[in-house]
Amino acid sequence: MAGFVRSRDAFRELQAYFARIAEERRREPREDLLSALLAAEQEGDKLTTDEVFSTCILLLVAGNETTTNLIGNGLLALLRHPDQLALLRDDPSLMGSAIEELLRYDSPVQATSRFVLEEAEVNGHPIRSGQQVIALLGAANRDPERFPDPDGLDITRQDNQHLSFSHGFHYCLGAPLARLEGQIALSALMERFPELRLATDAPEWGDNLILHGLKTLPVAV
Numbered sequence: 001m002a003g004f005v006r007s008r009d010a011f012r013e014l015q016a017y018f019a020r021i022a023e024e025r026r027r028e029p030r031e032d033l034l035s036a037l038l039a040a041e042q043e044g045d046k047l048t049t050d051e052v053f054s055t056c057i058l059l060l061v062a063g064n065e066t067t068t069n070l071i072g073n074g075l076l077a078l079l080r081h082p083d084q085l086a087l088l089r090d091d092p093s094l095m096g097s098a099i100e101e102l103l104r105y106d107s108p109v110q111a112t113s114r115f116v117l118e119e120a121e122v123n124g125h126p127i128r129s130g131q132q133v134i135a136l137l138g139a140a141n142r143d144p145e146r147f148p149d150p151d152g153l154d155i156t157r158q159d160n161q162h163l164s165f166s167h168g169f170h171y172c173l174g175a176p177l178a179r180l181e182g183q184i185a186l187s188a189l190m191e192r193f194p195e196l197r198l199a200t201d202a203p204e205w206g207d208n209l210i211l212h213g214l215k216t217l218p219v220a221v
Contacts, residue, residue, distance in 0.1 A: 018056050022049060033059070061211075066108045067178045069213030071185045074102035076217055078186070079198045081153045088155055089190055098155035099182045103141075104162035105153050110138035110212045112166060137163045138212070193221040 021034060029035040037052050047055070078085040078098075088098050116131045127133060141162045142150040165172035172178070189196060199218040206215050 014057065015053060018053050019049065022052055062172070063174045063177070065211055065213065067174075067181050069108035069211065070099075070103065070178060070182045072214045072217050073106040073108060073212070074099070074182060074186060075189065075219075076198075076203060076214065077102055077105055077153055079196070079219070084153050084155050085190075089194075092187065094155050095183045095187055096179075097157065097160070098186075099179055100160045100162065101153060101155045101157050102182070103164040104147070104157075104160055105141070106212070107138045107141055107162070107164040108212055109164065109166075109210060111136050111210050112170070114170075135163075137166070193219075196221055 022038060025032075025035045025038055029039065034052070034056065037047055037055055040047060078088065084098075088094050111134055113132055113134050116127050116129055116133060119129050120127045141147070141164060144150050147157075147160075165175040165178075197220050199220045203217050204215040206213050
């Protein structure tokens, strides 16, 4: 119950914050994303305040926490696999494929949900139209029928079509930016701290079942 109350109060505070900022941008637009959202029109219709608020929340959560978790989870994976870290240090051109493998290995988003539009059957299980289903992205990324040695970390993995950014029309809008941020952050850490190593054997994880990431990652430099 206490967790629900904290979530509710935080949501209300965030809603009030965005409402205040939105009102300021309506009066005095700036060259920023919120002003662009408020000015956007489609066939004469503009976004409502609730729609602007929902979009801001989506961008804040989907574009911030997930990328933070990509960097944290990815760094932890590399520090736990010193052979892969050494390989990446020796050949920085592998950073692109390393990010893909880190996304697959320990996805920042472990699951997502969808509503079924048409009746279907999956592995002998009937699914009715209108049902909500949970897709376990993290499990799919470790599917042994799709990935050789799925529980191993291999930054040179070539055929790496993971589902960490989802698929189809739900494919993550910010995927290119997330990839770039991950590459920049990990490259900078390796360059600045060549002796970087874990300072704990048991880092603390967050308790969100969907958005998978660390609370803390103690390291020594």
